[in-house]
Amino acid sequence: MQYVAAKTADEAVALLVGQSGMARVLAGGTDLLVQLKSGMVEPDLVVDIKRIPGMKDITAEAGGFRIGAAVSGAELGEHAGVCAMWPGVVEGFNLIGSTQVQGRATMAGNLCNASPAGDAVPSLVAADATARVHGPNGARDVAILGIPAGPGRTTLAKGEIITSIFLPARPARASDAYLRFIPRTEMDIAVASAGVSLVLAADGTVESARVALGAVAPTVLLAEEAAKAITGTRLEEDALARMAAACAAICKPIDDKRGTVEFRTKTAGVLAKRAARIAYDRAGAKK
Amino acid sequence: MKTIHVSTTINGDPAEFICTPDETLLDVLRNRLGLTGAKEGCGTGDCGACSVTVNGRLVCSCLVLGAEAQDADISTIEGMADGDTLHPLQRAFIEHAALQCGICTPGILVAAKALLEKNPDPTDEELRYWLAGNLCRCTGYDKIIRAVQAAAAEMRGA
Numbered sequence: 457m458q459y460v461a462a463k464t465a466d467e468a469v470a471l472l473v474g475q476s477g478m479a480r481v482l483a484g485g486t487d488l489l490v491q492l493k494s495g496m497v498e499p500d501l502v503v504d505i506k507r508i509p510g511m512k513d514i515t516a517e518a519g520g521f522r523i524g525a526a527v528s529g530a531e532l533g534e535h536a537g538v539c540a541m542w543p544g545v546v547e548g549f550n551l552i553g554s555t556q557v558q559g560r561a562t563m564a565g566n567l568c569n570a571s572p573a574g575d576a577v578p579s580l581v582a583a584d585a586t587a588r589v590h591g592p593n594g595a596r597d598v599a600i601l602g603i604p605a606g607p608g609r610t611t612l613a614k615g616e617i618i619t620s621i622f623l624p625a626r627p628a629r630a631s632d633a634y635l636r637f638i639p640r641t642e643m644d645i646a647v648a649s650a651g652v653s654l655v656l657a658a659d660g661t662v663e664s665a666r667v668a669l670g671a672v673a674p675t676v677l678l679a680e681e682a683a684k685a686i687t688g689t690r691l692e693e694d695a696l697a698r699m700a701a702a703c704a705a706i707c708k709p710i711d712d713k714r715g716t717v718e719f720r721t722k723t724a725g726v727l728a729k730r731a732a733r734i735a736y737d738r739a740g741a742k743k
Numbered sequence: 744m745k746t747i748h749v750s751t752t753i754n755g756d757p758a759e760f761i762c763t764p765d766e767t768l769l770d771v772l773r774n775r776l777g778l779t780g781a782k783e784g785c786g787t788g789d790c791g792a793c794s795v796t797v798n799g800r801l802v803c804s805c806l807v808l809g810a811e812a813q814d815a816d817i818s819t820i821e822g823m824a825d826g827d828t829l830h831p832l833q834r835a836f837i838e839h840a841a842l843q844c845g846i847c848t849p850g851i852l853v854a855a856k857a858l859l860e861k862n863p864d865p866t867d868e869e870l871r872y873w874l875a876g877n878l879c880r881c882t883g884y885d886k887i888i889r890a891v892q893a894a895a896a897e898m899r900g901a
């Protein structure tokens with residue numbers, strides 16, 4: 457195995473393209489090093505992207521924020537601007553692992569590791585965030601939903617890396633939330649999860665909504681019917697019930713010792729309801 | 744495997760080492776630099792026994808490559824006491840019997856110190872969440888929480 461700390465995104469791309477064997481990007485390493493140690497992956501080349509200028513930056517852009525691909529959970533959690541605008545994105549990301557894992561883990565790493573249960577992903581989908589992908593043919597912006605291809609697989613082509621994630625601007629009276637179910641209170645993998653992003657109209661009704669579900673299908677799900685069920689409502693009980701039913705209708709979870717199909721399906725809807733209420737309260741509370 | 748030469752700073756002193764590209768910072772500290780305070784409990788980021796700080800951030804050294812330490816500023820348990828004078832956290836752990844076998848202790852001390860630098864007056868709940876990635880199979884945690892709180896109180900007074 458060779459280790460190279462790339463100095464530019466172009467250098468990283470060239471190194472990845474030039475490697476005929478297996479190559480891996482290294483961000484926080486909290487997935488990659490575990491996989492290396494277990495022999496699950498045996499790369500010929502590891503390209504560290506943390507030293508590329510800008511990768512650790514959080515910058516205001518077009519009313520939103522661009523978050524460098526090497527920004528850790530601890531760093532994002534300390535950024536008052538992002539926490540105020542996208543609290544659900546931050547809380548999803550900050551649920552990952554322990555304090556120590558937060559010191560290293562990145563959102564792009566969570567996304568590219570492509571676990572169906574990745575905790576940073578549903579909120580990013582709900583936020584309609586985009587990933588900036590740098591590759592042999594230059595840069596392109598991809599909706600987060602377009603990155604995962606299946607468990608452990610992404611749509612990124614050889615040599616492509618994510619250099620940043622963009623969180624768009626928010627109107628007033630907008631917020632988001634993320635909830636997951638785990639059997640413990642900390643340090644566990646989501647059995648089901650939900651991220652909800654809401655924009656409220658002046659009269660307090662939901663003007664637009666995005667709902668995303670994690671751990672209930674091979675990749676994160678955008679629950680469009682669920683979002684429709686609460687649009688134009690004030691999250692009355694019947695609207696929330698329709699939303700939960702719409703969530704359950706699209707779940708295709710696995711059955712394992714951590715949760716049955718039935719349990720994961722029901723839980724996803726319950727979490728979506730609760731996350732919607734939290735996002736609603738946050739949006740209303742915001743001036 | 745081609746070895747890599749790394750220049751870094753450990754506990755305030757410049758340090759140099761040679762490592763293989765796949766060698767973890769934990770293995771470098773323990774096997775190449777003789778700093779055996781950080782322990783390997785799991786090697787997969789779950790137990791926190793290998794906790795150190797890199798550029799002021801608490802991390803599991805088992806999930807960091809030695810090569811990543813280039814130009815970094817690393818603190819380990821070996822840098823905690825000032826010569827023969829123990830850090831208030833170290834004294835509190837002895838006074839409150841907050842350890843039994845001691846395998847988890849270096850990691851917990853490093854992690855607790857990182858918390859108190861950010862938040863000198865944590866609630867028990869904040870402290871327990873902060874230390875959720877530091878497993879202890881002996882003490883049942885209660886004495887650890889009391890020891891950290893005692894040290895925190897002393898440090899706030901000092």
Ligand SMILES: Cc1cc2nc3c(=O)[nH]c(=O)nc-3n(C[C@H](O)[C@H](O)[C@H](O)COP(=O)(O)OP(=O)(O)OC[C@H]3O[C@@H](n4cnc5c(N)ncnc54)[C@H](O)[C@@H]3O)c2cc1C
Nearest residue numbers: 481483484485486487488553562565566568574575618788
């Ligand atoms: C103790 C422990 C607890 C954990 N708990 C959770 C949890 O609760 N929830 C959860 O979702 N995850 C959890 N994880 C998994 C992991 O921490 C997260 O998935 C994390 O976000 C990965 O980010 P990273 O930067 O460390 O990724 P890395 O390990 O650096 O990379 C992960 C994968 O993505 C690729 N990659 C990374 N960055 C890029 C990029 N910019 N462009 C292209 N490819 C890239 C890498 O090549 C690799 O294949 C846990 C891990 C540990 C060790």
Ligand code: FES
Nearest residue numbers: 784785786791805
């Ligand atoms: S040895 Fe690093 S976390 Fe257990």
Ligand code: FES
Nearest residue numbers: 843847879880881
């Ligand atoms: S004292 Fe033995 S593991 Fe904590």
